[in-house]
Amino acid sequence: MIDLTLDARRGSFHLQLACRFAAEWTVIFGPSGSGKTTLLRLLAGLDRPQVGRIVLDGRPLTDSPSRIFLRPGSRCIAMVSQQPSLFPHLGIAANVAYGLGSLDRKSRPARVEEMLDLVDARHLVDRRPLHLSGGEAQRVALARALAPRPRLLLLDEPFSALDGAASDALLARLQAWTAANGTQTVLATHDATDALATGAEVALLKEGRLTALGPATEVLAAERGRLQTRLG
Amino acid sequence: MDWQALALTLKLAAVTTAILLAVSVPLAALLVLGRSRLLAGVEALAALPLVLPPTVLGFFLLVMLGPRTSFGRALTTFLGHPLAFSFAGLVVGSVIYSLPFAVQPLVAGFAAVDQPLIDAARLLGASPVRVVLSLFLPLARRSLVAAAVLSFLHTVGEFGVVLMLGGDIPGATRTLSIVLYNQVENFDYSAAGRTAAILLALSLLALAVIYNGGRSSGGSLD
Numbered sequence: 001m002i003d004l005t006l007d008a009r010r011g012s013f014h015l016q017l018a019c020r021f022a023a024e025w026t027v028i029f030g031p032s033g034s035g036k037t038t039l040l041r042l043l044a045g046l047d048r049p050q051v052g053r054i055v056l057d058g059r060p061l062t063d064s065p066s067r068i069f070l071r072p073g074s075r076c077i078a079m080v081s082q083q084p085s086l087f088p089h090l091g092i093a094a095n096v097a098y099g100l101g102s103l104d105r106k107s108r109p110a111r112v113e114e115m116l117d118l119v120d121a122r123h124l125v126d127r128r129p130l131h132l133s134g135g136e137a138q139r140v141a142l143a144r145a146l147a148p149r150p151r152l153l154l155l156d157e158p159f160s161a162l163d164g165a166a167s168d169a170l171l172a173r174l175q176a177w178t179a180a181n182g183t184q185t186v187l188a189t190h191d192a193t194d195a196l197a198t199g200a201e202v203a204l205l206k207e208g209r210l211t212a213l214g215p216a217t218e219v220l221a222a223e224r225g226r227l228q229t230r231l232g
Numbered sequence: 233m234d235w236q237a238l239a240l241t242l243k244l245a246a247v248t249t250a251i252l253l254a255v256s257v258p259l260a261a262l263l264v265l266g267r268s269r270l271l272a273g274v275e276a277l278a279a280l281p282l283v284l285p286p287t288v289l290g291f292f293l294l295v296m297l298g299p300r301t302s303f304g305r306a307l308t309t310f311l312g313h314p315l316a317f318s319f320a321g322l323v324v325g326s327v328i329y330s331l332p333f334a335v336q337p338l339v340a341g342f343a344a345v346d347q348p349l350i351d352a353a354r355l356l357g358a359s360p361v362r363v364v365l366s367l368f369l370p371l372a373r374r375s376l377v378a379a380a381v382l383s384f385l386h387t388v389g390e391f392g393v394v395l396m397l398g399g400d401i402p403g404a405t406r407t408l409s410i411v412l413y414n415q416v417e418n419f420d421y422s423a424a425g426r427t428a429a430i431l432l433a434l435s436l437l438a439l440a441v442i443y444n445g446g447r448s449s450g451g452s453l454d
Contacts (some may be wrong), residue, residue, distance in 0.1 A: 048353050073357035089370045098366075099356030137350040148356065174267075 008049035015208040025200035035208040036188035037174040078150035080158040084141035086129035099148040115143035134161030245387040246328040252334040260338035290396025333382040341375020
């Protein structure tokens with residue numbers, strides 16, 4: 001469970017929200033520029049809010065009045081972005097194993113294989129990151145993020161390079177894995193089909209403000225009705 | 233040919249380059265990864281030898297390390313001999329004089345590493361030291377080579393700092409640049425020509441060897 005109170009400015013953009021993400025899967029839905037990526041970066045600890053408090057399962061990650069700010073690697077949070085950002089000088093297995101420093105060395109190869117199997121990328125293990133397609137690189141990036149078994153998984157449009165069927169299949173596997181491992185997930189997207197496919201709770205974000213939070217069907221139906229009214 | 237001066241010059245350049253790389257890698261990483269406003273001052277200080285006349289730098293070091301200051305006196309007591317007019321003193325002067333030639337290529341190389349890669353490493357639990365060792369150094373190999381080349385050659389060719397801080401003591405502080413200066417002062421142009429040719433060849437050879445190594449080991453990430 002994530003409790004958030006955030007006030008963050010990035011140039012002229014102002015993100016301000018207070019909410020609780022209690023569902024196993026929460027989709028942050030909103031147009032480009034609404035603050036989705038900013039919110040994920042604040043959750044991950046890659047950026048600091050001017051004022052704010054982020055609590056994950058009762059553990060404060062960020063608390064500006066108390067001057068608490070856990071560094072990204074101490075938060076048990078993984079993040080996968082649209083840009084896979086694989087380490088280009090390392091092989092696929094080394095990429096996936098990068099975050100396994102706390103796991104004993106003997107167990108690492110098995111964990112790497114398990115993760116590559118999960119994202120259907122085991123056949124890529126002998127390739128180099130620069131020789132992967134966009135979709136393949138996104139699969140490996142997902143395997144790398146999941147390998148340390150994070151408590152919270154942040155996904156920023158991570159399946160953009162996959163076609164619909166591949167994306168749906170990977171999403172189904174991922175949902176089963178997160179459920180089995182107790183990993184809460186926050187997915188940022190501007191695609192309503194992603195939001196509906198997860199059957200998750202949806203948080204509607206507009207210009208840095210949370211305008212709705214609830215079941216996907218209800219929030220998206222209300223948004224659709226509002227748009228239809230506006231368009232006549 | 234003054235072989236003793238040649239050996240001393242190469243030794244000075246090698247020791248200075250090794251120290252500079254050991255100092256400059258963490259310093260450059262701090263300048264790239266750090267967020268403190270004080271770092272602008274540190275960066276300016278590290279770049280100061282670029283614009284400061286070598287004789288001025290040599291003079292300040294001579295005074296600072298000599299018996300006129302309490303620091304110099306304490307250092308002399310600690311070492312058992314004055315640092316000025318010794319090989320160790322030359323190393324100190326050379327490290328300070330060539331610092332920007334090591335730091336600046338490294339800062340440029342480290343800053344060119346994509347921020348999303350650094351973010352990914354941090355999220356996966358990498359400490360700043362691991363970011364440097366696992367990302368910066370392998371991805372900025374050419375900058376590391378450039379820093380080593382520039383530090384080495386800049387030390388080989390330095391004159392003002394060496395003269396001010398080390399003087400002209402055979403076997404201890406007399407480098408090829410000092411030999412060349414002495415030869416010209418004595419109107420021995422044929423000997424000066426040979427010494428200058430050695431310095432030129434040394435520079436070209438070092439550039440060729442190190443750039444060739446950098447190209448074959450760091451030319452491609454594949």
